Amino acid sequence: MRGTSGDGAAEPELGLSLSDVGEYAVISVTGEIDMYTAPKLREAVRQLSSEGRMRVAIDLTPTEFCDSTGLGVLIGARRRLSDSGGSLVVVCANPRIRKLLDLTGLDKVLDVRETVPGE
DSSP states (O other): OOOSTTTTOSSOOEEEEEEEETTEEEEEEEEEESTTTHHHHHHHHHHHHHTTOOEEEEEOTTEEEEOHHHHHHHHHHHHHHHHTTOEEEEEOOOHHHHHHHHHTTHHHHSEEESSOTTO
16 A cells, blocks of 8 residues: 555545535545445435435546445445436546446446536
């Protein structure tokens, strides 16, 4: 591991911030989505749906890294919301993360956009 104080921490960092854009609850994700941090994102989506917020946008534009666990959370979030009559939009203007979605075919399964609808 490289880095100095704070930079080579044993556990990756994940930051979530919530905002509203039109009828969407937007979760902006910074840092890394992996097996250690993905449960935090899963819980954020679960919390929104339990509050009746059924239109959710997950903004991966500021995300630095996403592994298969993170991709699984996106699929699970889509399923959870659509089963309840809601919808998920994945916002991704980050070329690295967008390439990951394209390579895995998730760009065909998920509603991937450059911006949050209504922005």
